[in-house]
Amino acid sequence: MRIADVLRLAKDHMVTSKLRTALTILGIIMGVMAMTAILSVSEGFGIAIREAMETYFNVRVIFVTGIGTFGTQECKLYLTDVEYIRVHMADVVNDTFPGVFGAVRVQVNSTYWTNYQLVMGSSHEKGQKVWPTLYVPLKGKIPSDVDKKGVVLGYKVALFLARLKFKTEDPAVLVDKTLRLRVEMPLPSTAVEGTDIASVTLYREVTVMVRAVLKETGVNLAGFDVDSSIIGTFEAVKEWFRPPEPTNEGFAQISARIEWRSGEVDEVDGAELKTLMEAITVDDETLWDRYVDWYNTRMADYDELASIIVVYAKDVDYVEEIEKRLKDYFEHTGREQAKVIALKAYARAIEGVLGIFRSLLIVLGVIAVIVASLGVFNTMTTNVRERVKEIGIMKAIGATSGTVLKLFWSEAILMGIIGSFLGVLAGWGAAWVIAATGLLKGIVAFGAVFTVTAEPIMTLEIAIWSFTVSLISTAIFGYLPARWASKYDPVVALRYE
Amino acid sequence: MKGKGEGGKARGEEGFPLVKLVDVHKVYKLGEVEVHALRGVNLEVERGEFVAIVGPSGSGKSTLLNMIGAMDRPTKGQVFIEGQDITKMSDKERAKLRLEKIGFVFQQYHLIPWLPAIKSVEIPLMIAGVPPKERRKRAEALLHEVGLGDRMWHKPSELSGGEQQRVAIARALANEPEILLADEPTGNLDTKTGAEIVKLIRRLNEEKGVTCIIVTHDLEVAAAARRVLYLRDGRIVRGQPLAAKVGKEKALRPEEEGEGA
Numbered sequence: 194m195r196i197a198d199v200l201r202l203a204k205d206h207m208v209t210s211k212l213r214t215a216l217t218i219l220g221i222i223m224g225v226m227a228m229t230a231i232l233s234v235s236e237g238f239g240i241a242i243r244e245a246m247e248t249y250f251n252v253r254v255i256f257v258t259g260i261g262t263f264g265t266q267e268c269k270l271y272l273t274d275v276e277y278i279r280v281h282m283a284d285v286v287n288d289t290f291p292g293v294f295g296a297v298r299v300q301v302n303s304t305y306w307t308n309y310q311l312v313m314g315s316s317h318e319k320g321q322k323v324w325p326t327l328y329v330p331l332k333g334k335i336p337s338d339v340d341k342k343g344v345v346l347g348y349k350v351a352l353f354l355a356r357l358k359f360k361t362e363d364p365a366v367l368v369d370k371t372l373r374l375r376v377e378m379p380l381p382s383t384a385v386e387g388t389d390i391a392s393v394t395l396y397r398e399v400t401v402m403v404r405a406v407l408k409e410t411g412v413n414l415a416g417f418d419v420d421s422s423i424i425g426t427f428e429a430v431k432e433w434f435r436p437p438e439p440t441n442e443g444f445a446q447i448s449a450r451i452e453w454r455s456g457e458v459d460e461v462d463g464a465e466l467k468t469l470m471e472a473i474t475v476d477d478e479t480l481w482d483r484y485v486d487w488y489n490t491r492m493a494d495y496d497e498l499a500s501i502i503v504v505y506a507k508d509v510d511y512v513e514e515i516e517k518r519l520k521d522y523f524e525h526t527g528r529e530q531a532k533v534i535a536l537k538a539y540a541r542a543i544e545g546v547l548g549i550f551r552s553l554l555i556v557l558g559v560i561a562v563i564v565a566s567l568g569v570f571n572t573m574t575t576n577v578r579e580r581v582k583e584i585g586i587m588k589a590i591g592a593t594s595g596t597v598l599k600l601f602w603s604e605a606i607l608m609g610i611i612g613s614f615l616g617v618l619a620g621w622g623a624a625w626v627i628a629a630t631g632l633l634k635g636i637v638a639f640g641a642v643f644t645v646t647a648e649p650i651m652t653l654e655i656a657i658w659s660f661t662v663s664l665i666s667t668a669i670f671g672y673l674p675a676r677w678a679s680k681y682d683p684v685v686a687l688r689y690e
Numbered sequence: 691m692k693g694k695g696e697g698g699k700a701r702g703e704e705g706f707p708l709v710k711l712v713d714v715h716k717v718y719k720l721g722e723v724e725v726h727a728l729r730g731v732n733l734e735v736e737r738g739e740f741v742a743i744v745g746p747s748g749s750g751k752s753t754l755l756n757m758i759g760a761m762d763r764p765t766k767g768q769v770f771i772e773g774q775d776i777t778k779m780s781d782k783e784r785a786k787l788r789l790e791k792i793g794f795v796f797q798q799y800h801l802i803p804w805l806p807a808i809k810s811v812e813i814p815l816m817i818a819g820v821p822p823k824e825r826r827k828r829a830e831a832l833l834h835e836v837g838l839g840d841r842m843w844h845k846p847s848e849l850s851g852g853e854q855q856r857v858a859i860a861r862a863l864a865n866e867p868e869i870l871l872a873d874e875p876t877g878n879l880d881t882k883t884g885a886e887i888v889k890l891i892r893r894l895n896e897e898k899g900v901t902c903i904i905v906t907h908d909l910e911v912a913a914a915a916r917r918v919l920y921l922r923d924g925r926i927v928r929g930q931p932l933a934a935k936v937g938k939e940k941a942l943r944p945e946e947e948g949e950g951a
């Protein structure tokens with residue numbers, strides 16, 4: 194029989210059993226719709242995350258951090274380490290530079306200062322080189338590294354200050370504005386032990402110029418939340434945090450806050466503090482003497498210290514080797530606590546989790562399609578059982594087994610084609626609705642490392658894939674009953690009641 | 691074969707009888723029990739004959755018809771259609787033979803319930819690969835011929851028994867078969883309608899030269915045949931005095947067992 198005639202007869206029968214056919218097709222539509230929608234959502238997230246990783250996650254970057262905040266680190270990192278890496282790992286390292294972390298308050302008006310804001314001291318120029326897509330101004334111009342007064346603000350901190358200081362929602366207003374920062378240096382508790390003083394915090398106020406506000410990144414690089422940071426040069430930020438020299442001149446630069454054990458609090462200037470410290474004596478030693486001792490210890494290596502070392506690999510393939518060599522180096526220099534973090538490993542971990550997540554989704558989609566195909570199988574089996582006599586008739590009038598097989602199978606395939614096609618359209622629609630209503634357009638935070646915004650994406654590939662998988666599945670599940678039908682002996686089939 | 695050329699009946703150009711059965715046995719096995727439906731049937735039917743097969747229920751009439759119509763294979767023996775041993779053919783070849791040379795008519799009409807008359811008649815033409823326009827024309831002509839020119843788009847459920855049987859006959863004739871095999875075609879019909887169907891089959895035999903083999907219980911129907919085979923216990927046996935019972939001398943020529951062999 195000609196294919197056209199096979200299809201014509203299949204169509205005639207399907208029209209005869211409209212309801213059953215329609216329900217079976219509906220099953221396929223739902224299965225394929227689910228599959229298509231799932232694939233498009235998965236695709237959307239995949240693309241969003243890949244983009245985010247490519248944009249923000251320079252996988253050639255390796256961080257080395259000590260433990261604890263700057264100045265109180267158990268495991269110290271030095272500029273000599275940076276030099277060592279630059280010289281001894283030149284074969285695999287493109288560039289390396291230090292960074293320093295801290296926290297400051299920002300002046301809002303004459304009496305009000307914000308709570309602590311994150312400060313990062315590093316190289317603007319190298320930051321731009323390593324994160325060309327991340328270190329991008331929303332407004333303003335990234336300053337050069339010789340600009341000691343210039344800072345760059347992360348999007349969120351800029352927005353925060355814009356709201357507080359300028360009562361606007363536009364973070365860009367901060368550009369070219371002067372900010373007054375208060376750097377706080379708490380003295381160690383040992384410095385006031387045995388006195389009526391509970392604690393002393395030294396303040397240094399510095400004035401900076403906002404040169405640029407960054408675009409929102411949503412990225413947190415090894416604890417460095419870019420959007421919430423005030424970024425200056427390494428040298429400048431280190432100067433802000435340098436404890437004052439124990440001289441009149443040194444203390445003239447600072448002021449202090451003294452908290453007494455009684456609960457009283459005094460705000461004093463540097464000269465007053467110095468006088469007070471010289472006046473208080475414990476065990477024949479003034480607090481001033483203690484400060485001098487502490488200062489000398491602290492300053493022994495202050496100029497050499499860094500909070501973080503950024504290492505930029507020549508090629509992403511060298512990352513593992515660099516990681517290993519860095520670990521070996523810090524181990525040999527007695528600092529096995531130093532943390533070596535390769536963004537590539539982060540990226541891998543995230544990709545791994547995402548891969549599992551996506552495979553799971555795809556499995557769900559395939560299950561939906563298989564369930565729909567089971568519907569086809571069920572319908573076709575019922576069909577065959579009801580039409581045994583017809584099989585006998587067809588064979589008696591000269592149909593071969595092959596023709597009978599084609600007649601039944603083509604019904605399953607027709608249902609598969611119609612259902613899969615409409616299912617893809619419905620899935621496309623569902624994806625569109627999800628995107629339009631923002632149903633899934635949420636911010637997904639991945640272990641606070643970075644965040645992405647995703648929405649379903651429908652591609653021709655997904656459409657073809659869903660259609661094909663569903664069609665193949667219905668064809669397979671429809672083939673078995675069709676084959677049973679074709680195997681009936683004509684005499685037996687005609688006698689069937 | 692001894693019977694060849696005997697009786698001056700029409701033979702194929704090749705000189706073979708149209709239908710020839712040689713010692714055909716059919717045994718159905720139902721578990722332990724063996725049912726001998728046919729026990730050595732020898733038979734020749736020439737082109738253009740009109741043969742009636744009668745016999746008690748269970749005597750093997752339908753089984754015999756299925757052997758001739760290439761629907762089933764004998765347990766033993768040979769079946770020749772135009773000199774070709776169809777027992778040696780593949781299923782596919784047998785399907786082709788049924789399509790081209792044989793038309794079946796059944797007691798229960800066996801129409802496909804969801805197809806209108808015209809499409810039912812078109813199906814054998816579809817299977818044969820006749821293009822749509824041509825087959826529609828032929829199906830229409832056939833339905834006119836069996837007197838259903840005004841019922842072409844009726845489904846079986848919208849037709850009377852006699853009309854359904856006419857559709858079945860039209861369908862059986864679609865590919866211009868050599869042989870029309872009818873298994874109790876009037877069994878489900880009242881006498882008058884049955885007589886009309888028999889008349890139609892007779893006419894086909896006389897006007898178109900279609901060889902007809904009809905299984906029947908109805909002696910009136912048998913009386914219409916020129917030749918009557920009496921089947922009992924799977925054998926063609928000596929003829930019964932049908933004429934006496936029916937009261938018609940005409941055309942009754944019951945055969946003896948193994949006649950012509």
Ligand SMILES: Nc1ncnc2c1ncn2[C@@H]1O[C@H](COP(=O)(O)OP(=O)(O)OP(=O)(O)O)[C@@H](O)[C@H]1O
Binds near residue numbers: 750752
């Ligand atoms: N498929 C089968 N399986 C088992 N036994 C069968 C089968 N077909 C026929 N028989 C048996 O073979 C014998 C002959 O059956 P057949 O149908 O040929 O008889 P019949 O002469 O056509 O009877 P009726 O006049 O009742 O139609 C019967 O005993 C029947 O039970």
Ligand SMILES: [Mg+2]
Binds near residue numbers: 751752753873
């Ligand atoms: Mg019978």
